[in-house]
Amino acid sequence: MLQPLRAPLSVLARYAPLAQTFALIVMIFGLSLALPAVIAHFLGDGAETAYDEALAGTFACGALLWLAARGHQGELQVRDGFLLVALAWTVLPAFATVPLLLVLPELSFTDAYFEAVSGLTTSGATTLSDLDKLPPSINVWRTQLVWMGGMGVMVLAVAILPLLGVGGAQIFKAETPGPMKDTKLTPRITETAKGLWGVYFGLTFACIVSFRLAGMTWLDALIHAFSTMGLGGFSSHDASFGYWDSPVIEAVTIVFMLAASLNFATHFVAVRRRSLLPYARDPEAGMVMLAMLGSALVITLYLWWSATYPSFWTALRFSAFNVVSIASTTGFANTDFALWPIFAPLWMLYLSCFATSSGSTGGGMKMIRALVLLKQSFREFTRIIHPRAMVPLKIGGHAVENNLIFAVLAFTLVYGATMVGMSLLLTATGLDFITAFSAVAACINNMGPGLGQVGPATTYAVLTDFQTWVCTTAMLLGRLELFTLLVVFTPAFWRK
Amino acid sequence: MLRDFRVPIPVLARFAPLASTFGLIVVMFGLSILVPLVVSHVLGDGAEGAYDEAVAITLVAGAVLWLASRRYSGELQVRDGFLLVAAVYLVLPIFATLPLMLQIEGLSFTDAYFEAASGFTASGASVLSDLDRLPASINLWRAQLIWMGGMGVVVLAVAILPLLGVGGSQVFKAETPTPMKDTKLTPRITETAKGLWRVYLLLTVACGVAYWLAGMSAMDAVIHAFTTIGLGGFSSHDASFGYWNSPLIEAVAIVFMLIASINFATHFLVLRQRALAPYARDPEAGLVVLAMLGSAILVAVFLFGHGVYDTFPTALRYATFNVVSIASTTGYSNTDFGLWPIFAPLWMLYLCCFASSSGSTGGGIKMIRALVLLKQSLREFTRIVHPRAVAPLRIGGNPVSNSLIFAVLAYMLVYGLTMVGLSLLLTATGLDFITAFSAVTACINNMGPGLGQVGPATTYAVLTDFQTWLCTIAMLLGRLELFTLLVVFTPAFWRK
Numbered sequence: 001m002l003q004p005l006r007a008p009l010s011v012l013a014r015y016a017p018l019a020q021t022f023a024l025i026v027m028i029f030g031l032s033l034a035l036p037a038v039i040a041h042f043l044g045d046g047a048e049t050a051y052d053e054a055l056a057g058t059f060a061c062g063a064l065l066w067l068a069a070r071g072h073q074g075e076l077q078v079r080d081g082f083l084l085v086a087l088a089w090t091v092l093p094a095f096a097t098v099p100l101l102l103v104l105p106e107l108s109f110t111d112a113y114f115e116a117v118s119g120l121t122t123s124g125a126t127t128l129s130d131l132d133k134l135p136p137s138i139n140v141w142r143t144q145l146v147w148m149g150g151m152g153v154m155v156l157a158v159a160i161l162p163l164l165g166v167g168g169a170q171i172f173k174a175e176t177p178g179p180m181k182d183t184k185l186t187p188r189i190t191e192t193a194k195g196l197w198g199v200y201f202g203l204t205f206a207c208i209v210s211f212r213l214a215g216m217t218w219l220d221a222l223i224h225a226f227s228t229m230g231l232g233g234f235s236s237h238d239a240s241f242g243y244w245d246s247p248v249i250e251a252v253t254i255v256f257m258l259a260a261s262l263n264f265a266t267h268f269v270a271v272r273r274r275s276l277l278p279y280a281r282d283p284e285a286g287m288v289m290l291a292m293l294g295s296a297l298v299i300t301l302y303l304w305w306s307a308t309y310p311s312f313w314t315a316l317r318f319s320a321f322n323v324v325s326i327a328s329t330t331g332f333a334n335t336d337f338a339l340w341p342i343f344a345p346l347w348m349l350y351l352s353c354f355a356t357s358s359g360s361t362g363g364g365m366k367m368i369r370a371l372v373l374l375k376q377s378f379r380e381f382t383r384i385i386h387p388r389a390m391v392p393l394k395i396g397g398h399a400v401e402n403n404l405i406f407a408v409l410a411f412t413l414v415y416g417a418t419m420v421g422m423s424l425l426l427t428a429t430g431l432d433f434i435t436a437f438s439a440v441a442a443c444i445n446n447m448g449p450g451l452g453q454v455g456p457a458t459t460y461a462v463l464t465d466f467q468t469w470v471c472t473t474a475m476l477l478g479r480l481e482l483f484t485l486l487v488v489f490t491p492a493f494w495r496k
Numbered sequence: 497m498l499r500d501f502r503v504p505i506p507v508l509a510r511f512a513p514l515a516s517t518f519g520l521i522v523v524m525f526g527l528s529i530l531v532p533l534v535v536s537h538v539l540g541d542g543a544e545g546a547y548d549e550a551v552a553i554t555l556v557a558g559a560v561l562w563l564a565s566r567r568y569s570g571e572l573q574v575r576d577g578f579l580l581v582a583a584v585y586l587v588l589p590i591f592a593t594l595p596l597m598l599q600i601e602g603l604s605f606t607d608a609y610f611e612a613a614s615g616f617t618a619s620g621a622s623v624l625s626d627l628d629r630l631p632a633s634i635n636l637w638r639a640q641l642i643w644m645g646g647m648g649v650v651v652l653a654v655a656i657l658p659l660l661g662v663g664g665s666q667v668f669k670a671e672t673p674t675p676m677k678d679t680k681l682t683p684r685i686t687e688t689a690k691g692l693w694r695v696y697l698l699l700t701v702a703c704g705v706a707y708w709l710a711g712m713s714a715m716d717a718v719i720h721a722f723t724t725i726g727l728g729g730f731s732s733h734d735a736s737f738g739y740w741n742s743p744l745i746e747a748v749a750i751v752f753m754l755i756a757s758i759n760f761a762t763h764f765l766v767l768r769q770r771a772l773a774p775y776a777r778d779p780e781a782g783l784v785v786l787a788m789l790g791s792a793i794l795v796a797v798f799l800f801g802h803g804v805y806d807t808f809p810t811a812l813r814y815a816t817f818n819v820v821s822i823a824s825t826t827g828y829s830n831t832d833f834g835l836w837p838i839f840a841p842l843w844m845l846y847l848c849c850f851a852s853s854s855g856s857t858g859g860g861i862k863m864i865r866a867l868v869l870l871k872q873s874l875r876e877f878t879r880i881v882h883p884r885a886v887a888p889l890r891i892g893g894n895p896v897s898n899s900l901i902f903a904v905l906a907y908m909l910v911y912g913l914t915m916v917g918l919s920l921l922l923t924a925t926g927l928d929f930i931t932a933f934s935a936v937t938a939c940i941n942n943m944g945p946g947l948g949q950v951g952p953a954t955t956y957a958v959l960t961d962f963q964t965w966l967c968t969i970a971m972l973l974g975r976l977e978l979f980t981l982l983v984v985f986t987p988a989f990w991r992k
Binding site for chain 2: 079164165166302341342343346347350373376377379380381382383384385386387402403405406407409410411412413414416417420424427428430432433434483486487490492493
C-alpha cells in the first residue's frame, strides 16, 4: 500500500525520454506553421494573426513539456514507440486545428479535428466547402498537414512499425539490411528518415514544377504537389481537378500519384544506384502498377460499354484519373464518379484497400499484405491436395516465416472486423448502408471521399458529431496500422 | 502418343468405385421422390404425373451408372471424396428439378436448378411465388430437399470434411476421438452417419409434433419441420410464418431453429449419455445461443428505440423470430424485416456469417472458425506486447496446431474474396449494391432471403439468368465449404 507513494518519481523517469522526444516534435510542428504564416503575410489574405497565435501557442506548449522532462536521462524503448506514434497522431491534430478554428469561427472542434486528422493521416476527407473562398494560406496549411503526414507515414512504415512488429510490417524491411538493435529506436530511425525525406523532397519539387508548367498557378502547384505526394487529396477548389478540366494537369497528377504509391525506400535505392533495377526487384511495385492501370482499363471499358461516356478516349481520361486517384488513396476527382454505375466506384473502393505499396504515403492494408494473403490461400489448396507437403510461402524469393504470416492474417482480421463494426455503428446512428460502408472504407484506407452522402461531390460535414468521431477514429486506426493504436488500449501493454 | 490408348481402362478402374457409389446415391435419391409421389396420389393434387416420370428417370440413370461401374472393384480414396461430394451437390439438384419443371409451366431450367440447389444446400432462397396455390406435394418435395440436404450436411461436416482436411474443419472433430484411417472413407462415415441421422430424425419428429400441437395442419407441420431442422427456410406460404401470425408457433420454431444450430454430434452425445454436460463441453453451443439471443435482445431494443414497434414485447417477438431465423441461416420471416432501419437487417446478415455451429445444418463460416479467428487476433496483441512469448491458441482446452489455424485463416480469406468478387460481379450486371451484397451473403451462407430486390417480401425471380447462376454457385460454394468444390477445379488435383 506504500508503494504508490514511490511510483510518481519512477514514472517520471520512465516517461521522461518519451516526453522529451514528443516535446521536440511539438516544437518542430509549431515552427512548421511559419510557412502558412509567411504566405498569409505576403498575400495579406486576412488570416495572418491566426498563424502567429497558433505558432506561439504550439511552440510554447512544446517548450514547456521539454523543460519539464529535461532533467531525466534515458533511452527510448520499443514500447515507447507505440506511445510516441499514438501521441503524435492524436495530439498534433489538436494543435493543427488552432489556425482553422481561428479563421473559421463557424467550425466546430469536432469538424476541425476531423479536418486536421484527415490531413495528418493523408486521408483528404474534408468537412469544409467553399474552398475557393478560403484564405489561400489556410489551404496551404491543410495540404501542408497532408505533406508532413506523408513524411511521418514513410518513416513509420519503413523504420518504426517493423521494429514494433506490427501486423507483419517486418516483411517490408527487405531493402534495409543490416542487423538491428531491438531496444534502441533513435539512431536507426534518424538515418532512414534522412534518406527517405531526401527522395520525398525531390519528388515534391519535381511535382511543383510540373504542375506549374502544366498550367497551375505557383500557389496551386504547391498546394496540389503537397497533397499529391502525400496521397492526401485535399484541394483548394471545390471542384478538385474539375476546376482546370485539363488533361495535361491530370496526366501529371497520375504520374506523381503512381510514383507516390511506390515504396520510397525503393525510390531511394533507385536514385542512389542510378538504376531502375530496384523497381524490378521490389515485389510490390509491379503489382501496384498492374492493379491500378489494369483497373483503369477495365473501368474504362465498363464505362464505355455502359454508355456513361460516348467515346472510349473520354472514358479512358476520366477512368484513369479517378481510378488511380482512389486506388492510390489520394481522393482527387475530376468528375462526380459516384454517379457512375455502382460497379465502378465499388471496384475503386475495394482497390483502395490494398493497391498501394508499403513504405509509400498511401493507406489501406498495402500490396505486400494482399500478396501474402493471396499466396497463403493458394498454399492451402496445395496443402489439401498434398497434406504432407511442406510448401514455404515466398515473397520476392525469400521464405516468409509463420509468425509474419500470422501477423498479416491477424491484421486482416482486425481490419475487416473494424470495417464491419464501424459501418454497423454508422448505420445504427441512421446513415444508409452505402454511405456508412464507403465512409468507413474511405477513412480507414486514408483515401478521402466515399459514396452516397459523403461522395466526391459532397463533404463529411453532413455527418453528426458522433459519426464524425467514428470516421476520425477510422482514419487514425488505418494510418497507424490498427495494432499500433489498439495495443496502447490493452491492459497487457501497461503491465510490468 | 500411343499411351493415350491405354488410358481408358485405368481411368475406368480408378473412377469405378466412385461411380458405383454415386450410382447408388442417385438410386436412393430417386426412391426418395416416392414420398411426394405417394402424397400427391393420396391428395390428388394434380401433380401425380410429374413424380412418376421423375422417379423413373432418376432410378434408371442411377441404376445404369451403378451397373456399368459395378464390375470394377476398389476402395474409395480420400481424393474421391472431393469428387463424390461435388457430384452429389451439383448433379442431384438436376434430378430434383424434374418434378418442378414437369409441374410448373414457365419455370426455366435456370430457376428450377436454383430452387433445387437452394433446397439441397438448405438455403431456402426461392424463385417461386404463389406458394399457397402450388400442389401440396410440390411444397413437400421442396421441403424434403432441404431435409435431405440437411442429412448430407451433417455427415459432410462431422465425418467427411475433417477427413478431407478442408478449411480447418479438423478443429471440429474434438468430440470424435477414435483414431481415423486416412485412406479409407466408407466404414467411418457409415458409423457416424447412423448415429447423427437418428438424432436428426428424432428432432424432426419432435418438431413436427410440436408444430401440429401449436396449430399447424399436419401437412404444414411436416413441411415446416423439414425446413426448420434443415435450417432451410422454404415455406408453403408466401407470407412464411406471417400466415399463422401465432406467437406460439413462432416460439416452437425458435426453439427448434436454435436446436438445429447446434452440433448434432453434441446432441448425439447428450442423448446417449442422458446428460446435458456435452452442451457445456461443446466450445460452440453456448456462444451460438448467446450470439443469437443476445442479438435478438439488442435488435429488439433498437427497434423499440426507433419506434418501429409500439411496445417492447411486440418488438421482442418480431426481433427474436427474425434474428434467430436469419442468424441460424434458416430464412423464415414473420414480417418484412427489409423495412426495418438498415442497421437491424445488416446486423442479422453479418450474424448469419458465423452464428451457427459446425456439424449443424446451418451455413456460414461457423462459430468455431469465428472463435479461432477471434483468438488468433487477440494472440497477435499478446505477441506485439511480448514478442518472445509463445501463447498457443486453445479451443475447449486443447491447443490448435498452426496448420489448422492457417487452414481456418485461408478459409476466411477465400470466403471474403468470394463474397467481394461475386457481389462485384452482380453489381457489374446492373444490380444495386445492397441487393448484390445481401444476395451473395444470403446465398453463400445458405440463408435465403437477402435485402433490397431480393428481400423477404420478394423472391430471386427478379434476377437475370446470369445473376441466378452466380447465386447458385454461391450457395454451392458455401455449402461445400469453398475448398471442397474449388479444389476440384485446380490442375494440381488431377495430376498424378
